[in-house]
Amino acid sequence: MTAKFDYAPAPESRDILDLAPSYGLFINGEFTDGSGTAFKTVNPATEEVLAEVAEANAADVDAAVKAARKAFRTWSRMPGTERAKYLFRIARIIQERSRELAVCESLDNGKPIKESRDVDVPIVAAHFFYHAGWADKLAYAVPGRPDPQPLGVAGQVIPWNFPLLMLAWKVAPALACGNTVVLKPAETTPLTALLFAEICQQADLPPGVVNIVTGAGTTGQAVVAHPDVDKVAFTGSTDVGKMIARAVAGTDKRVTLELGGKAANVVFDDAPLDQAVEGVVNGIFFNQGHVCCAGSRLLLQESVAEEFLARLKRRMGTLRVGDPLDKNTDIGAINSAEQLARITDLAATGEAEGAGRWSPECDLPSQGFWFPPTLFTNVSQAHRIAREEIFGPVLSVLTFRTPAEAVEKANNTPYGLSAGVWTDKGSRILWMAERLRAGVVWANTFNKFDPASPFGGYRESGYGREGGRHGLEGYLK
Amino acid sequence: MSRIDVRKTHKLFIGGAFPRSESGHSYPVHDAKGAFVANAALASRKDARDAVAAARKAFGGWAGRTAYNRGQVVYRIAEVMEDRKPQFVDAVTMSEGVGKAVAGRTVDAAIDRLVWYAGWADKYAQVVGGGNPVSGPFFNLSSPEPTGVVAVLAPQGSSLLGLVSVVAPVIVTGNTCVVAASADRPLPAVTVAEVLATSDVPGGVVNILTGSLDRTAPTLASHMDVNAVDLVGLAGDPQTAAALEEAAADNLKRVRRAPAAEPDWTQEPGLDSLTAFTETKTVWHPIGI
Numbered sequence: 001m002t003a004k005f006d007y008a009p010a011p012e013s014r015d016i017l018d019l020a021p022s023y024g025l026f027i028n029g030e031f032t033d034g035s036g037t038a039f040k041t042v043n044p045a046t047e048e049v050l051a052e053v054a055e056a057n058a059a060d061v062d063a064a065v066k067a068a069r070k071a072f073r074t075w076s077r078m079p080g081t082e083r084a085k086y087l088f089r090i091a092r093i094i095q096e097r098s099r100e101l102a103v104c105e106s107l108d109n110g111k112p113i114k115e116s117r118d119v120d121v122p123i124v125a126a127h128f129f130y131h132a133g134w135a136d137k138l139a140y141a142v143p144g145r146p147d148p149q150p151l152g153v154a155g156q157v158i159p160w161n162f163p164l165l166m167l168a169w170k171v172a173p174a175l176a177c178g179n180t181v182v183l184k185p186a187e188t189t190p191l192t193a194l195l196f197a198e199i200c201q202q203a204d205l206p207p208g209v210v211n212i213v214t215g216a217g218t219t220g221q222a223v224v225a226h227p228d229v230d231k232v233a234f235t236g237s238t239d240v241g242k243m244i245a246r247a248v249a250g251t252d253k254r255v256t257l258e259l260g261g262k263a264a265n266v267v268f269d270d271a272p273l274d275q276a277v278e279g280v281v282n283g284i285f286f287n288q289g290h291v292c293c294a295g296s297r298l299l300l301q302e303s304v305a306e307e308f309l310a311r312l313k314r315r316m317g318t319l320r321v322g323d324p325l326d327k328n329t330d331i332g333a334i335n336s337a338e339q340l341a342r343i344t345d346l347a348a349t350g351e352a353e354g355a356g357r358w359s360p361e362c363d364l365p366s367q368g369f370w371f372p373p374t375l376f377t378n379v380s381q382a383h384r385i386a387r388e389e390i391f392g393p394v395l396s397v398l399t400f401r402t403p404a405e406a407v408e409k410a411n412n413t414p415y416g417l418s419a420g421v422w423t424d425k426g427s428r429i430l431w432m433a434e435r436l437r438a439g440v441v442w443a444n445t446f447n448k449f450d451p452a453s454p455f456g457g458y459r460e461s462g463y464g465r466e467g468g469r470h471g472l473e474g475y476l477k
Numbered sequence: 478m479s480r481i482d483v484r485k486t487h488k489l490f491i492g493g494a495f496p497r498s499e500s501g502h503s504y505p506v507h508d509a510k511g512a513f514v515a516n517a518a519l520a521s522r523k524d525a526r527d528a529v530a531a532a533r534k535a536f537g538g539w540a541g542r543t544a545y546n547r548g549q550v551v552y553r554i555a556e557v558m559e560d561r562k563p564q565f566v567d568a569v570t571m572s573e574g575v576g577k578a579v580a581g582r583t584v585d586a587a588i589d590r591l592v593w594y595a596g597w598a599d600k601y602a603q604v605v606g607g608g609n610p611v612s613g614p615f616f617n618l619s620s621p622e623p624t625g626v627v628a629v630l631a632p633q634g635s636s637l638l639g640l641v642s643v644v645a646p647v648i649v650t651g652n653t654c655v656v657a658a659s660a661d662r663p664l665p666a667v668t669v670a671e672v673l674a675t676s677d678v679p680g681g682v683v684n685i686l687t688g689s690l691d692r693t694a695p696t697l698a699s700h701m702d703v704n705a706v707d708l709v710g711l712a713g714d715p716q717t718a719a720a721l722e723e724a725a726a727d728n729l730k731r732v733r734r735a736p737a738a739e740p741d742w743t744q745e746p747g748l749d750s751l752t753a754f755t756e757t758k759t760v761w762h763p764i765g766i
Contacts, residue, residue: 126612143604144748238729245726250719257729414728416756433760443762450611454619458756459704460729465757468609470619 007320010327012113017103019191022052025060025214026197028067029207035060036215041190044110045324045333045368053190056213061182061222064211068153068180069228071208076150076178080136087132087176089203094125097199101192105164106324108191110333110369111287113325123449124168127467130451131172134472138177141472148476150178151254152230155223158193159236160186160335161290161391167193169466170233171210172451177475179231180209184223187216188336221247229253231475235292238389238415238460256464256474258292258456260389261417264410265295265446266432268403269304271422275444277311280395283420283446285319285331285373289393290339292461293418295446297386298375298397299406305399309377316373317360331393334369343371343392350376350385355396381412389415403428407435416458420446439465487517487663489524489687490670492531493680499523504688506663509574517663520686525655525696528684532626532653533702535681540623540651548598550677551649555591557676558584564668565637572636572662586743587641593745594645601650601751614764621755623651624731628697630690630710636662638742640669643707646750648682655684655703657694657710663687690717699724705731705754712739 022038024031034054041050056064075083094101101124102117111120139146154174158166163185174181185193193212200210213219217240224232224244231254234244241259248255265283267276283295300308324332334340351357355376364370371392379386379396386396400406410419419438421429429443439457442448449455454470456462464474487506488495497503500521506514518524539547558565562584569580606620627647632639636659647654658666670685686693690710698706698721706725711718718735725732733753 242726242729245729246723249722249726250715259729429762433758439756439758441758441760443760445615445761445763448611448613448615448761450609450613450617452609453611453617453761454609454757454759456757458624462729463731468619468759470605470757 007328009323011323012103012106012325012327014103014107014325016100017107019051019104023190023194023214024054025056025064026194026210026212027060027064028211029201031197034214036219039187039216041108041188043107043368044335045365047367050107051191053194053214055215056184056219056222058222061213061219061226064182064213065153065155065226065228067208068182068211071206072152072180075180075206075209080138083176083178084132084135086203086205087128087135087172090199090205091125091128091132093199093202094121094128097195098122098125101164101195103325104195105192106332108189109160109163110324110335112329112332113327114329115287120162120165123451124164127168127172127451131176135176138472138476141469142476145476151475151477152179153228154179154181154231154233154475155226155229156181156183156233157220157223157236158183158185160189161287161292163189164192164196166235167196169235173466173471174233174475175209177472179475182211182213182223182229184213184215184220190214224248231255233474234258241462254474254477256456256466257462258464258466259460259462261292261294261415261457261461262297262387262389262413263293263295263418263420263438264297264299264436265420266299266406266410266422267301267304267308268421268423268428269301270424272424273304273308273311276422277308277315279420279422279444279446280312281315281319284395285393286447288331288334288371290335290391291447293440293447295418295420296390296394296396298395299409300397300399301406302399302401309397312375313358313360316375319360319373321362321370321372322365331373334371334392337369339391340369340371343390343394346385346388346390347374347394350379350383350396353383353385355379355383355385381409387413403432407432411435411437414460417461418442485515487515487667487687489518489520490667490673490683490685491524491528492534492684493674495670495674498688499527508571514571514664517667517687519688520693522692522696524686525693526700528655528686529626529697529700529702531681531684532655535653535679536625539648539653539679539682542651544599544602547649547651548595551591551598551645552595553676554672554678555588555595557672558588558591561668561672565665568665568668569637572664583638587638590638590641591645594649597751598649601748605748605752606757609759616762616764617759619757619759621650621752622758624754624756625652625704626702627652627654627754628700628703628706629654629656630694630706630708631656631658631666632712632739632742633659633661633710634739635742637665637669639739640666642742642746642750643709644683646746647707647754650751650755652754653682655686655697657690657697658685658687659710660689694721695724698730699727701728703730705733707733707753708735709733709740711735713737
């Protein structure tokens with residue numbers, strides 16, 4: 001086992017971020033008090049309270065929807081060229097405040113600063129920049145529909161794993177298409193959404209175009225169920241997605257759902273192994289595995305399984321788990337005590353069901369929520385760790401002999417969000433890509449995201465696409 | 478003595494075969510004036526499940542055909558229908574209570590609709606898919622793929638043109654389907670089944686159930702191996718449609734909601750009918766040497 005180099009601590013400074021002790025709701029362009037019970041958001045790496053945040057009750061949500069409805073009249077009629085300029089402004093302000101946003105995201109979410117700084121925030125800015133350019137070109141967005149119209153008020157509920165990025169995925173296309181939004185960030189990660197509210201003010205975005213209501217599940221339900229919401233966009237668990245699909249049954253609400261996954265990452269014996277190891281590590285340990293499209297099932301061709309596992313373990317031994325603000329950190333904190341309990345529980349089930357558990361030597365901080373990078377071998381398709389989304393840094397390893405068996409096993413899941421394939425043979429890549437029932441197939445790469453590239457799942461991973469031309473269709477009629 | 482007619486038993490169409498209902502039940506079909514015409518098979522919940530199994534079995538092979546070939550197969554349906562036009566005109570006249578001239582135009586429109594959709598088979602992917610210019614050294618391509626097994630509640634009123642208009646887009650994109658035909662006007666659908674059986678459509682790609690929607694529709698909407706459901710057959714029945722949409726959420730089926738009233742099927746459909754039951758798949762690969 002290769003020893004880790006000792007690196008001196010290299011923490012990113014928090015000075016750039018000036019958090020208020022408490023935050024209100026953002027309704028009609030102003031911060032207002034919530035009518036619910038305010039709650040605290042904590043740094044999952046230290047359990048330190050970062051700020052107190054207002055809780056929106058049904059009346060607050062109603063006020064937000066009314067503000068959005070009122071703003072819709074002018075926003076939807078504004079020439080696309082003008083709407084575009086607001087989005088360009090927002091994109092630029094995000095770039096200007098990028099380090100502040102990255103620090104805030106890492107503090108509130110627990111993800112490593114190198115990810116929030118180099119992945120989340122740059123893609124957030126790119127998302128606004130990309131969609132800004134669509135605002136005055138919507139006549140070209142949907143084939144056969146030369147005069148598409150916005151839907152109205154979009155109610156959007158987003159998760160805690162990529163707080164600001166998910167906001168961008170929801171808000172940018174909605175606004176570009178002429179809709180107005182009421183967005184509910186996740187209970188444990190509201191802060192970057194509230195900084196985004198400030199950015200809307202800085203950009204002089206007309207009041208009511210973006211409204212942000214913080215709270216937990218009941219606030220989200222109020223957004224989804226509000227009769228004057230025309231469109232529901234949700235990213236989160238498959239269970240909640242099903243509840244939403246039931247709640248909107250019989251209404252005229254349009255829905256897009258981006259839900260869970262249990263992606264197979266398939267490695268053939270001719271794959272460039274070191275590259276594949278990097279891809280597998282990125283696939284499951286990126287963002288602590290809090291990724292709906294994480295490559296959580298590794299399918300190894302039998303002939304190369306032993307060697308691959310040895311290399312993978314060696315690589316896992318060099319992963320640095322710790323302070324999210326340290327620039328050398330690879331794996332940060334688990335987002336909440338609740339999520340840590342779920343990961344811990346499912347990992348224990350994996351052991352109880354007979355799979356072999358392995359983690360590298362790893363000193364975890366005593367405060368905060370932490371889970372070491374973990375892999376399970378001898379996993380069968382019936383094991384819970386092979387079927388259920390763990391949403392943590394836990395990899396289940398299965399093997400296969402033939403390409404047909406790989407396809408069979410990869411598709412043996414109710415999910416269908418993403419899949420990976422590693423091989424040097426071009427025709428095999430395309431053969432696999434054709435058969436993998438997933439919305440995104442990464443070949444000889446993994447976990448790549450881009451505003452121009454549609455993202456979304458098959459089957460119980462949800463419906464609709466976000467990003468690219470396809471993503472606009474969810475916000476137009 | 479005059480010749481005694483040979484009367485026909487109208488059966489279900491499942492997996493390319495014509496079984497009776499496993500329940501042994503049938504129901505009387507009347508013409509538009511209320512006169513008895515024939516007994517048709519009354520599909521049971523089990524028949525619906527059998528049809529889903531047949532559709533699932535056919536899916537891989539059908540989705541794996543080339544788009545060109547699927548277009549040819551759908552065009553072949555039109556050819557065989559054209560050949561049997563008088564039979565369809567009779568069936569539509571009897572079922573829908575229209576005159577021969579109107580029925581003739583309806584049959585023409587149904588055949589033309591199949592030809593229209595056949596032509597889309599190898600074109601719609603170019604229109605709705607394409608390369609995505611991502612900001613990195615990656616090849617990135619989005620293409621539409623079939624959603625899987627689609628349950629189609631066919632229009633209750635337009636028993637032939639409506640039926641063809643909802644089935645053709647589902648199969649031309651590579652899905653397989655289970656169709657619940659118009660309950661009161663099932664005979665054109667039975668005739669379509671006979672056309673399908675004698676054209677080049679592989680068994681199981683289209684399965685047709687006759688009988689009451691009360692029996693089959695809830696089973697199809699809640700079936701965990703059905704990927705999508707078209708509720709157009711419930712036009713004007715928002716309560717049942719909402720209940721089925723709710724049931725469909727159990728495995729997040731794609732749902733095409735029921736309109737307030739049955740659409741005008743003579744209008745040229747849009748691309749929506751094709752894309753409603755497709756999934757966008759996006760494939761990434763690095764570019765390098």
